[in-house]
Amino acid sequence: MIQKKKLSSIAKISLGQTFREKAEATSDESGIRLIQIKDIREGAFFDADELPFAEIDPAKAKTPLAFGDVLLPLRGNRSEAMIYSVDNSDVLVTTTNQVAVIKSEDQGVSSAYFHWYLNSPFGRRALDSIRGGATIPNISIKNLSEIEIPIPSPEDQAMILKIYDNWCKQKSALQALLVNGENLMASACVQVLGGK
Incomplete structure (x- = not known):
């Protein structure tokens, strides 16, 4: 417990x-x-x-x-x-x-x-x-x-923090992908509109 x-x-x-x-x-x-x-x-x-x-x-x-x-x-x-x-x-x-x-x-x-x-x-x-x-x-x-x-024990705390750190890095990468995707989508739509 x-x-x-x-x-x-x-x-x-x-x-x-x-x-x-x-x-x-x-x-x-x-x-x-x-x-x-x-x-x-x-x-x-x-x-x-x-x-x-x-x-x-x-x-x-x-x-x-x-x-x-x-x-x-x-x-x-x-x-x-x-x-x-x-x-x-x-x-x-x-x-x-x-x-x-x-x-x-x-x-x-x-x-x-x-x-x-x-x-x-x-x-x-x-x-x-x-x-x-x-x-x-x-x-x-x-x-x-x-x-x-x-x-929890210090060992379990360390394990939790390792998992959390990994998840934070993944969230950061996902956020960067979302920003990149938004920029690509906006650029493609501008080209469809004739580059305006």
Whole structure:
């Protein structure tokens, strides 16, 4: 039987930075990059250079992201989790308080496993069950910390992650094929229309 544990017992869960006004800066003065809900996609995030800068005093930055942090949007209908995979401590990146930052605190549970679980059908059902709010759906940090996650052995986690990684690569290849197919179809239709 696979043991289940509350997320709060195996991970530190915190909110991103609170911004009183617009989070995105018009200049690079702060030197701190910003991940917003719109930037969060299932998978790993590698390139902080693509991110805008945060409108924040560097001395007040309280939630710098670290390699392996799992980011989960708490507001809106999206429930894709992303794993922060920037391996350069010189690059400072933060997120907003509408994003949960999940850090593994259990040697037997990897951040990649949290990432997989939150993106799995089981994890999405768990997130849907705690999502509240009539107009704009949201997840409270309190409810998130209470979800129970099945914790298989490290070997089984590794097997799950290998299967998941393989599937993610296949999805990426399929997506590229779809884009290519759309372009070919559009080109063929333009030729039928006389090249207009």
